[in-house]
Amino acid sequence: MNLTILRGHLRRAPESRTLASGDLVVGYELVAGRPGERAEPVPVVWHDPPAAAVAFAEGDELVVVGRVRQRFFRVGTATQSRTEVVADAVVNARHAKRSRTVVERALAGAGDELQPESRSA
DSSP: OOOEEEEEEESSOOEEEEOTTSOEEEEEEEEEOOTTSOOEEEEEEEESOOGGGGOOOTTOEEEEEEEEEEEEEEETTEEEEEEEEEEEEEEETTOHHHHHHHHHHHHHHHHHHHSOOOOOO
């Protein structure tokens, strides 16, 4: 199972771009960390997000639910990689009820994945 739940601050404003396929992708750089530890930047991408996805501003605290992905790509003759979180949902943390709902849904789905399959005898 690949499930990620992040809470952090936007390091800079979201960046949107249109891929060759015509799909819209919004990129975020969240700064997240545990209390008492140094915060780390985490790149997040959201494919085909709602229009409000670019309404967030630098410094906003966000809750992100998604999965970790490592992708490989060519730059000139070299192959490079990038590890990022692919978002299924991004919510402003000040909306506590919505934040809680997206996290609870993700955890409920994870719980379904963890249930042993029923066996026929």
